[in-house]
């Protein structure tokens with residue numbers, strides 16, 4: 567990983583979200599960070615100029631996200647009058663290309679202008695290009711079209727040519743989570759420490775796989791895969807679980823009246839003759855998904871060992887003071903209208919949390935035989 571990741575103190579990271587108007591920037595931001603679901607984002611208004619949000623992730627990473635309105639006038643302004651202000655101290659640029667755009671050439675010229683400004687003001691930044699709205703392309707054409715576009719954009723990436731990463735995305739499936747997982751992983755300051763600890767825990771409980779999820783965004787922080795599990799053919803399982811967890815949270819919120827940001831399930835278990843799988847709370851900011859061999863004793867021992875490991879993981883979540891796992895401060899945003907604001911907690915089967923909504927048992931626990 568980059569040298570950015572080695573510095574524990576450098577916790578504030580400026581992230582620019584750019585791309586032309588209507589490309590899908592605000593939609594994806596709202597789904598990943600604000601608990602919207604895909605069908606809700608259609609009512610977001612156009613972004614005027616820049617929307618700043620400060621997003622706390624895992625307690626030790628503060629994303630300073632700039633969602634930059636893509637109208638031509640604003641682009642001129644960013645590139646000229648506000649060049650240093652916008653492009654200085656950038657850790658990551660996320661550039662969103664609309665696959666349906668009828669002016670791809672013009673989009674690439676715009677991108678190239680932005681790349682030049684970044685090269686000048688933040689040469690050490692990392693660029694992620696998202697080729698977005700892939701759901702609008704026929705399934706069999708997706709990969710070739712994606713590759714063709716990516717190559718073309720790479721050629722316009724100047725000194726970032728070898729380091730720029732490309733992802734095909736859509737708000738309608740898990741590809742959105744796959745891309746954002748990589749972006750977040752790049753930004754997390756202590757990913758390798760977390761991985762070492764997770765590896766040790768996996769060995770102690772003989773897990774086939776452990777996956778660490780950030781609680782509010784449901785994005786994967788990292789995972790450890792051991793033994794035969796490395797051949798698991800479902801390579802998109804990590805982001806699929808993210809997507810399922812997020813949708814589940816949303817449906818808990820809908821059926822109980824808890825704000826989506828506070829709706830969290832306490833536990834989920836699947837036991838079959840071939841494996842046991844559970845997702846449980848690990849720290850204030852994380853959930854742990856574990857896949858272990860099918861043994862009731864092994865399962866019970868794993869539970870106790872996870873309980874014992876909690877403290878160690880909590881120490882990595884630096885700011886573990888009383889606060890929700892994620893906080894957003896929108897200065898000018900669609901969320902400010904309160905449509906997703908706090909609502910009173912109603913419904914049965916809820917345990918009131920300490921000042922942060924409530925926790926809801928998913929009720930999925932049970933035994934299945936495979």
Ligand SMILES: Nc1nc2c(ncn2[C@@H]2O[C@H](COP(=O)(O)OP(=O)(O)O)[C@@H](O)[C@H]2O)c(=O)[nH]1
Nearest residue numbers: 587588589590591592593607608699736737738
């Ligand atoms: N089909 C499809 N539409 C999308 C996707 N992402 C966003 N949109 C739609 O694109 C429009 C513009 O999105 P918005 O987030 O406001 O774009 P922004 O101007 O870049 O912030 C909205 O109507 C969204 O519903 C996607 O992945 N697939």
Ligand SMILES: [Mg+2]
Nearest residue numbers: 591592612613
């Ligand atoms: Mg917008």
